[in-house]
Amino acid sequence: MNPHVEQLIDMALAEDIGDGDVTSEYFVPANKMARAFMLVKEDGVVAGLDVVEAVFKKVDSDIVVKRLLPEGSRVTVGARPMEISGSARSLLTAERTALNFMQRLSGIATKTAQFVAETKDAKAEILDTRKTTPGWRLLEKMAVVAGGGTNHRMGLYDRAMVKDNHLVAEGGLELLQKSIKQLKQDKPGVEVEMEADRLEQVEAFLQMEGVDYILLDNMTNEQMAEAVSMRGSHDKPKLEASGGVVLDRVSSIASTGVDFISVGAITHSAVALDISLEFVEL
Template sequence: MSAVEASARVLIGQALAEDIGLGDVTAMYFIPSDRQARAMIVARKEGVISGVDIAQAVFHEVDVALDVEVLLPNGSRVSEGAVVMCITGPARSILTAERTALNFLQRLSGVATATARYVELVKGTNARILDTRKTTPGYRALEKRAVLHGGGTNHRMGLYDRAMVKDNHLVAEGGLDEIQKSIHRLKADHPDVEVEMEADRLDQVEAFLGLDGVDHILLDNMAPELIRKAVAMRGDRVKPYLEASGNVNLATVRTIAETGVDFISIGSITHSAPALDLGMDFVALRG
């Protein structure tokens, strides 16, 4: 079972439990038990879709008798009015699952859409858009997959798959010699784990370029002219990769990308992405 599947299973169960509780009283008392219906999930605004499989799983968790047809797969770019999926079956079940399915689909499509906007703005440069660990608790695997659907690239998944040495770690470490020893110990024990060093000054960049085993250098809150200098300091070397972070928005990302940096990490594509406006159009059929 993948991380996405494991996260989805838990989150779907929790989401339906908090919404349905002891039962959907509206559906039970106001919708005839034999009423059949067809519903379409429709994009109200343009964007990029993510989470159709999660929404489909929500409908099936509520009622396996529902027929859920996915018309647009994850990663699809949609315009206003596009039909994403069609659901047919017992009206009660469709209405009970509606809000939970839309919550997942709107949230994840919002992340994919926000990512796609940044990816579009850096086209023609070497820069790739990265996510961060600033994700909704429990949703990390789903939100990071949504970043991929939007054309972005995943940074580390957690504290376990990349060492990221920040300013507080540097203060506690005790100098470059100790940092080098720590890198060698880590690489000996975990050769597949990458090492990233955070720098907010060019002298730190210069120092980290002299260390063995550094895979990435994070250029934290550096102005574009300093980022260009850092890129020049690396010269013709492929690694360490250079990642820009801090004060990145839609107005600044292109200028940052044109410095020659390899990656641009943006926390807002997960922690502040607005939900994509999606709705369900419902048609009751004869029982």
């Protein structure tokens, strides 16, 4: 388990449990054992199983967790992705934190899968963005992959993304080219993406060395198709559509021939998937 994710789990449990689960302590016998299932209550894609297991194990290492479905499984109402057994007190103490993680991450995986399904007949891949819940980025990007999507950069450190705000200072293409060459020299593994909101910018960026991606920002489908045509038969730089991407439009965007479509909504607007913990008789 990633140390950052472990820290996040510790924080979530501390937030919920505080100095003790008074309900379980006073109303559930200490020696009572229990068995429960994660129960899916609406169609979707499940994600976050590693985290859920870690939550239960953090509360009580004697809890037995059995996965019945793999990460990223498409599920329908009534599916049981996981079985958990052990001390009833421990299961009840961990329940809400485990569900919070699983519902949120499964919601992201489900929304991602919806966008992926709309682009299945095109080459375009669905990308996430940095529009994530603070502290949850690693988990939410894992959920995007579970839903069939692809991760964009993790943060400011693993790809240079030169947007309009970075171009406010005058300097022209010559200074841009110099900066790209310096970056490639200092950090050979870091890719460069240039944002273009006009076809004239696309044309200019296509002539530059070291540009790995061009982001087509809030362009019409016709403009994006023209950008693809301008690139010709080359497969680089890759072209990424961004801005105004909604489910009803994503199929038509993919048909323009772009390589990637970034969608902030798959993380910042995903609705939690309805999942509960269902206790059964031993």
